[in-house]
Amino acid sequence: MRALIILLTGVVSRGDIEDIISKIGGASITIIATIVMAVILESFGFFHWAAARLAGLAKGSGYRLYWYIQLLCFLMTLLFNNDGSILITTPILILLLKNLRLKPHQQIPYLLSGALIATASSAPIGVSNIVNLIALKIVHMTLYMHTAMMFIPATLGLIFMSWLMYVLLKKSLPRKLPEAKYDIENLFFTSNFHPLKGSIDVNTSKKRTKFMLKILLFVFIMRCLLFVASFLSIPIEIVAVFGSSILLIWRWYYLRTNPVDILKKTPWHILIFAFSMYVIIYGLHNAGLTELLVNVCEPIVNQGLFYASFIMGGLVSILSNLFNNHPALMIGTITLTEMGLDPITLKTIYLANIIGSDIGSLLLPIGTLASLIWIHILRQNKIKIKWRDYLNVSLIVIPLSTIVTLFLLFYWVQMMFG
DSSP states (O other): OHHHHHHHHTSSOHHHHHHHHHHHHHHHHHHHHHHHHHHHHHHTTHHHHHHHHHHHHHTTBHHHHHHHHHHHHHHHHHHSOHHHHHHHHHHHHHHHHHHTTOOHHHHHHHHHHHHHHHHHTTSSSGGGSHHHHHHHHHTTOOHHHHHHHHHHHHHHHHHHHHHHHHHHHGGGSOSBOOOOSSOHHHHHHHHHOOTTTOOOOOSSHHHHHHHHHHHHHHHHHHHHHHHHHHHTTOOHHHHHHHHHHHHHHHHHHHHOOOTHHHHHHSOTHHHHHHHHHHHHHHHHHHTTHHHHHHHHHHHHHTTOHHHHHHHHHHHHHHHHHHHOHHHHHHHHHHHHHTTTOOHHHHHHHHHHHHHHHHTGGGGSTTSSHHHHHHHHHHHHTTOOOOHHHHHHHHHHHHHHHHHHHHHHHHHHHHHHHO
8 A cells, every 4th residue: 555655646756666677577586486386395295294204303302393393494495485485384384283282382482483493594595585686686796696605604693593492492392292193194195196196106105205305306406506597697587487387397297286276376465565565665765765874874884894784784673673674675775785885895784684684574573574474374274373472582582693693794704705
């Protein structure tokens, strides 16, 4: 509604709209194509297979299950993106926790910590978040450079975040897990895979694992090709669409499932959300907000990279929790581009903004689109997580994790590029 009002008032010109479409078009297509891959995984039974694997790896330990959930959520975000990861990991955890017959208060620590790490894990590589991808284009930064400067400090920051959540939640985690209600994996595959429907041989657990690993390997290869495309200046959306198309064909060949169902399951509202956010951003920019922020932040930035990283990272964190991380990161990024900074300083402070946008934004459950999707999935499954439960963790974990990651980024850049 706010975006529509801005369009009608003429604050955002036709030229601005064309610029918005050019900036968000490729990134939006890339993210949607990646989410389509995530949706396809559900058809292949990945959710049930992964839930069974997690239960097996935990070996009856609630503590061990916590760490395997953290690893799963981290890897799913790297393989897909934060929104796709939430769409994958949240149903997996719900399947697993309900099958283990855990009480609601025992489910919350796993669901909450998993969602936080899945969303925050978009920081290490730029392709794991739509807003990161769009902002990269504005600062003229490749995926390769983003990863070289960000992967190590952001991953170490995520490890710290997981450890801190474990310390806080350990008392709430069951030491010993109850026995599963039923064989969740066999139930799915015996119900959905049979000779009349497809030709996948998944009669045994070993064969199912082999099949799932083939799919994950394909997704991993496509993920790597995104970086290759970025390095060679090839539009990465071409690679993303190619990968999702291959998976769709693969699914149709084996399961004889009409690809039309993907149109219903894909969250197209993300495109509308992204366009609306950037209309608002351009409106604020044209109204003078960016100029005001430049005047306020430029003296601080000129004091040195250390102070600039923390101030801008903190500012984007606050704005993200107030308005959502999409407009917050874009406003912060546009502000940086108007300060006349040298390339390394610009890119470093931009990455500090990313930390504020991807990690600092999680202080409140309304700070990111991924968090909103997570809340929606929980409501669909009649699972209630109160704001108090969320804030008991986030008020401690998020500020400390953001600060630690900003420290790590600064010293990593100094060591590698200083």
